Structures are given as structure tokens and as C-alpha cells.
Amino acid sequence: MEIIACIKRVPDTETRIKLLEDGSGVNPEGIKYITSPYDEFALEAALRAKETEESSTVTVMTLGNDEAQENLRNALALGADEATLLNGDVTMDGLATAKVLAQEMKSKSPDLVLFGVKAGDDDQQQVGPMVATLLDYRCVTNVTNFEVQESIVTCKRQIEGGNEVVEVTLPAVITVTKGEFEPRFPSLKGIMASKKKTLVTKDVQVPESHLVVTGMEYPPERDGVYIVEEGLEGVSELVRLLREEAKVL
Amino acid sequence: MSNLMVFVDHRDGSVSNVTREILSAASSLAKELGVALHALVLGDSGAGDCSGQLAEYGADKILVAEHPALSTYLSESHGEVVVSAVESGDYSAIIFPATAKGKDLAPRVAASLDTAMASDVSHLEIAEENLEATRALYGGKVLVRLRFTAFPAVITIRPNVFSAKKTSGIGQVTNIDVTLPMPEGYKVKEIETLGRKNLDVSEAHTVVSGGRGLKDPANWRLLEDLRDSLGLEAALGASRAVVDAGWRPHGEQVGQTGKTVAPRLYFAVGISGAVQHLAGMRTAQIIVAINKDADAPIFGVADYGVVGDAMEILPVLTEKIAELNSEE
Numbered sequence: 001m002e003i004i005a006c007i008k009r010v011p012d013t014e015t016r017i018k019l020l021e022d023g024s025g026v027n028p029e030g031i032k033y034i035t036s037p038y039d040e041f042a043l044e045a046a047l048r049a050k051e052t053e054e055s056s057t058v059t060v061m062t063l064g065n066d067e068a069q070e071n072l073r074n075a076l077a078l079g080a081d082e083a084t085l086l087n088g089d090v091t092m093d094g095l096a097t098a099k100v101l102a103q104e105m106k107s108k109s110p111d112l113v114l115f116g117v118k119a120g121d122d123d124q125q126q127v128g129p130m131v132a133t134l135l136d137y138r139c140v141t142n143v144t145n146f147e148v149q150e151s152i153v154t155c156k157r158q159i160e161g162g163n164e165v166v167e168v169t170l171p172a173v174i175t176v177t178k179g180e181f182e183p184r185f186p187s188l189k190g191i192m193a194s195k196k197k198t199l200v201t202k203d204v205q206v207p208e209s210h211l212v213v214t215g216m217e218y219p220p221e222r223d224g225v226y227i228v229e230e231g232l233e234g235v236s237e238l239v240r241l242l243r244e245e246a247k248v249l
Numbered sequence: 250m251s252n253l254m255v256f257v258d259h260r261d262g263s264v265s266n267v268t269r270e271i272l273s274a275a276s277s278l279a280k281e282l283g284v285a286l287h288a289l290v291l292g293d294s295g296a297g298d299c300s301g302q303l304a305e306y307g308a309d310k311i312l313v314a315e316h317p318a319l320s321t322y323l324s325e326s327h328g329e330v331v332v333s334a335v336e337s338g339d340y341s342a343i344i345f346p347a348t349a350k351g352k353d354l355a356p357r358v359a360a361s362l363d364t365a366m367a368s369d370v371s372h373l374e375i376a377e378e379n380l381e382a383t384r385a386l387y388g389g390k391v392l393v394r395l396r397f398t399a400f401p402a403v404i405t406i407r408p409n410v411f412s413a414k415k416t417s418g419i420g421q422v423t424n425i426d427v428t429l430p431m432p433e434g435y436k437v438k439e440i441e442t443l444g445r446k447n448l449d450v451s452e453a454h455t456v457v458s459g460g461r462g463l464k465d466p467a468n469w470r471l472l473e474d475l476r477d478s479l480g481l482e483a484a485l486g487a488s489r490a491v492v493d494a495g496w497r498p499h500g501e502q503v504g505q506t507g508k509t510v511a512p513r514l515y516f517a518v519g520i521s522g523a524v525q526h527l528a529g530m531r532t533a534q535i536i537v538a539i540n541k542d543a544d545a546p547i548f549g550v551a552d553y554g555v556v557g558d559a560m561e562i563l564p565v566l567t568e569k570i571a572e573l574n575s576e577e
């Protein structure tokens with residue numbers, strides 16, 4: 001089975017995001033980067049799918065700049081077989097990203113393509129289903145667990161207030177959310193082995209973005225917390241404030 | 250500019266709250282633009298019965314596609330019908346509720362139409378005769394304003410972001426002919442619903458979330474009581490710490506690796522307020538924190554705070570709210 005996992009390099013959630021003075025974008029200085037948390041789940045899912053079928057290979061793929069090599073190397077150390085860096089400008093336009101990824105995938109005709117349900121920076125939840133549409137693959141989103149048997153994948157996906165069990169035939173795209181795929185840690189052996197693995201870099205032309213940023217700003221500040229008095233009186237006061245001031249009760 | 254279309258999310262003959270909210274927001278935008286608001290309903294025969302409800306929230310024209318193959322949600326068949334409905338009209342934007350279905354369907358539609366999409370939009374306006382959308386980045390740390398340069402713009406909007414207001418639309422119903430083969434290679438085998446009335450934490454008007462400070466899963470009874478006192482539009486949420494500990498199902502987790510919620514009222518009980526938790530709830534309208542540590546970071550985003558032991562505060566809070574309700 002040919003498996004591809006798409007990962008994205010994103011700012012660490014704990015990093016402070018500072019905007020440029022003119023609000024035209026984010027100040028890149030001092031930002032610490034990680035692999036988007038959901039993409040770690042997607043990679044883990046890919047590695048587990050590979051383990052069920054000896055002859056499988058896992059390719060990790062990203063659209064990003066040279067620094068994303070670090071994230072791809074980590075994935076190789078965890079057990080991916082190959083890595084592809086599509087060197088180009090990262091865009092907020094999900095379809096532009098999807099087009100670049102899908103184009104590269106066509107030459108590989110993968111059986112299974114895994115995505116995080118959403119990227120930690122843009123949080124658009126678009127790229128996975130868009131790639132599926134462009135490749136004309138079946139698509140299951142928001143998956144917490146799945147199992148591949150022959151050419152059928154049985155997926156458990158989260159829906160409002162419950163779960164749905166869905167069966168699809170390969171080839172398929174799956175977007176993974178937090179569930180059974182707790183990421184593994186790299187082993188020393190894995191790290192050593194990764195040094196011999198191939199990381200291919202290709203320059204790509206990213207289509208023009210159809211989402212034009214006209215400005216960025218910080219969300220409005222809250223007024224600050226009002227701490228009610230200790231004890232039972234405080235609780236009565238809280239209820240009164242929620243009703244009369246905040247008007248939410 | 251041309252017309253607006255809203256994709257209708259309905260269950261058991263009733264239009265979901267988020268659809269009403271989106272119709273209301275789209276209806277005022279349509280009025281501002283001087284265009285019509287269309288609503289698109291897909292489902293098995295009888296799906297169109299909710300048309301009256303759609304007109305009440307501003308739909309001028311209601312496109313109804315009924316077909317047995319549309320009885321369960323499948324992205325391919327739904328996608329095909331939406332795309333052909335959009336292509337047979339002239340639209341500047343197609344708006345989907347950011348529900349499990351909407352989030353699955355909208356990107357497929359955007360890719361098929363080869364157009365631009367903005368997810369989880371919190372504000373829509375016309376700026377210099379262009380449609381401009383505001384949405385959050387980096388777990389809510391930043392807001393970005395985006396202008397579309399491809400149309401129709403595909404947009405998703407989360408529950409509780411806009412409020413539902415009745416306003417009458419023309420409500421003209423048009424049936425669309427659907428010829429679809431029964432879908433192949435994709436089968437829904439089973440649907441399991443967890444808990445109470447299917448209300449998901451991401452859709453609830455009020456969320457009562459608990460964290461490690463609750464000490465023991467048995468203490469969730471106290472949170473359930475509080476939720477029940479808050480009425481039918483309330484749901485339970487949880488921090489990752491208690492989900493990882495197996496106290497609560499992941500479907501309840503709020504935060505970076507859980508759900509993003511924007512309720513009117515959010516209670517964070519025994520939750521420290523780690524940045525990954527805040528990423529999922531900082532856009533709630535009113536945040537109440539209950540924590541025994543006055544320095545807990547959750548107080549940094551809360552509107553109201555109670556410093557103290559949750560196990561003592563919760564029963565009193567529940568009782569006071571119940572009293573308030575019984576006065577009415």
C-alpha cells in the first residue's frame with residue numbers, strides 16, 4: 001500500500017504571535033515552530049496502517065520552505081520511508097495548497113492519503129477534502145480511528161454528539177482528529193536510520209491566492225475579570241451579574 | 250453583486266439553530282446588497298417541509314432537492330447536487346454551517362467550483378464593494394480580514410456566532426430535479442449517539458466545562474446538575490487533562506486538539522487555562538471561571554471569577570440558578 005501523510009510546519013501554540021506595526025501580517029521574529037499537532041496524529045495513523053501491511057511505504061509531504069526539512073526529518077525518524085519537500089510559498093488559500101499537493105500526488109497514485117483535520121495556524125479544515133476532490137478519491141473527515149482490510153477502510157468519525165462508522169473503498173483521503181492515534185516518540189535507532197532516508201526537494205509554483213489579506217489585528221481585549229466575593233454571597237452575586245449585567249441567564 | 254445562498258442543515262424536519270443564525274446574518278447582508286437570499290435543502294422526500302421555517306428567517310427562494318440517495322449524508326452525492334444548484338444560478342457567496350456535515354461538504358464544493366473558501370468566519374461585510382470576511386488565526390490569537398478574488402466565495406460559520414432573528418423572506422419554493430445513482434464505495438454502517446439529546450458542545454449556547462480540579466470523575470454529577478439547571482441549550486465540555494485520563498469522551502474536549510466553541514456563556518470549572526485550552530474557547534461571549542487558585546491563567550480571559558473549591562461552589566450555584574428559573 002502506498003501511503004502519503006501531509007504535514008505542515010506551524011507556530012507552536014505557546015508562541016506569542018506579534019503583528020507587524022501596520023497590521024499587514026505577522027512578525028516572523030522569535031516564533032518557535034512545531035509540526036501541527038493534528039498532523040502528528042495523521043503521521044501516526046499512516047505509520048500504523050503501514051505496520052498492518054509489510055510491503056507498504058509511507059511518504060511524508062509538505063509545502064513549505066527549507067526550514068520544513070526539520071519537520072520532515074522528524075517524520076523520517078519516527079518511521080516514514082521517504083519525504084518530499086515542495087518548496088514554495090505557503091498560502092492561506094486552501095485550494096492553492098491542495099492543488100500543489102494533489103499535483104505531486106498524481107505521479108505517485110497513493111492508496112491512502114492522510115491529513116490532519118486542521119492546521120494549527122490557519123485552522124481552515126479545507127485541504128484534505130479539497131485534495132480528495134481534485135484526485136477524485138473517496139474522503140472521510142474527522143476520523144478518530146480506522147482499520148484497513150484488503151481494499152476497504154472502516155473509519156470511525158466524530159459527528160455532533162456521537163460517532164459514525166463509515167466504510168470506504170481505496171483509494172481514499174482521511175483527515176484525522178485526536179483519537180486513537182497517540183503519536184509515538186522517535187527511537188535512537190529510528191533517528192540513525194532516518195539519516196539514510198531520502199528527502200526530495202522540489203521547487204513548486206503555488207497558484208495565486210484568491211484570499212487577499214487586507215489586515216490583521218488582535219482580538220478585542222476583554223474588560224478584565226471581576227472576581228466575586230468569597231463564600232455563598234459571592235455565588236448569589238455571580239448569578240445576579242450573569243442575569244442583569246451579562247444578560248446570559 | 251449577485252445573490253447569496255445558505256446551505257440548510259436540518260435534522261428530523263427541523264432546521265438547526267446554526268442555520269437560522271446564518272440565514273439571519275445572510276439576510277441582512279442580502280438586504281444591504283439589494284440581492285436575494287436563497288436557501289438550499291437536500292434530503293429524502295419530505296426534506297422540503299421545513300421551507301416555512303426558512304422563510305421565517307429571511308429566505309427569499311428555497312431550492313429543494315429530494316432524493317432517496319440524499320437521506321444520509323455522503324459528501325460525493327451531496328457535493329454533486331450543491332455544485333449543480335450553484336452553477337445553475339448566479340451567486341456571490343455560498344454559506345455553510347460549520348457543523349460536521351458543513352465542514353466536510355464546503356471544501357469539496359469550493360474545489361469543484363475552483364473558487365476561494367474562508368472557514369469559521371466571524372464577521373462578514375461589504376468593504377469598498379467587496380465581500381470581506383474576518384476569521385481567527387493561531388487559535389484565536391489574531392484576527393485576519395480577507396477579501397475574495399474568486400466567486401462564489403465559499404464560507405463556513407460556526408454555531409452561536411450570529412444570533413437568529415425572525416425576518417420574513419419571500420419563501421418561494423422551487424424543486425430541483427435530482428438524478429443520482431445510489432452512491433458506491435462509501436457506506437455509513439452505524440451511527441452511535443452519545444448522551445443527551447445529541448446536543449454537541451460545539452453547538453450549545455451554554456457550556457459547562459470541567460478540568461482536573463474536579464478531582465474525580467464521580468464529581469461530574471455536580472457539573473451535570475449545573476448543566477441541567479441551565480436548560481436544554483447547555484452541554485458539557487472538558488479539558489484535555491480529563492479526557493486523557495479517561496474521565497470524559499474526546500467528543501467533549503475543548504481546545505486546540507478538541508473542539509472550538511463560541512457559546513454565549515462558558516463555565517471553566519477546575520481548569521487552569523492553558524493556552525491550548527484557551528484556543529478552543531476564548532471567543533465565548535461570557536466566560537466564568539471557578540478555580541481555587543486566584544493566580545490561575547483562566548482568570549486572565551474570564552469575565553467573572555469565583556475563587557474557591559468547585560465542589561462547594563457548584564451545588565450552591567446550581568441551586569441559585571434553579572431558584573431563578575422557578576421565579577419565572
Ligand SMILES: Cc1cc2nc3c(=O)[nH]c(=O)nc-3n(C[C@H](O)[C@H](O)[C@H](O)COP(=O)(O)OP(=O)(O)OC[C@H]3O[C@@H](n4cnc5c(N)ncnc54)[C@H](O)[C@@H]3O)c2cc1C
Pocket residue numbers: 037459460461462463487488489490491502503504505506507508518519520521522523524525526529539540541542545557558559560
Ligand atoms: C499539543 C497539545 C495540545 C493540547 N490540546 C489541548 C486541548 O485541546 N484542550 C485542553 O484543554 N488542553 C490541551 N492541552 C493540554 C494543556 O496544555 C493542559 O495540560 C490542560 O488543558 C490542563 O487541563 P486542566 O486545566 O484540567 O488541568 P490542570 O492544568 O491540572 O488544572 C487544574 C486546575 O484546577 C484547579 N483546582 C484544583 N482543585 C480545585 C478545586 N477543588 N476547585 C477548583 N479548582 C481547583 C487548579 O488550581 C488548576 O488551575 C494540549 C497540550 C499540548 C501539548
Ligand SMILES: Nc1ncnc2c1ncn2[C@@H]1O[C@H](COP(=O)(O)O)[C@@H](O)[C@H]1O
Pocket residue numbers: 006007008036038039042061062063064090094097114115116117118119120122123124125126127128
Ligand atoms: N502547506 C502544507 N503542506 C502540507 N500539508 C498541508 C499544508 N497545509 C495544510 N496541510 C494539510 O492539510 C490539513 C488541513 O489544513 P487546513 O485546511 O489549512 O486546516 C493539515 O492538517 C495538513 O495535513
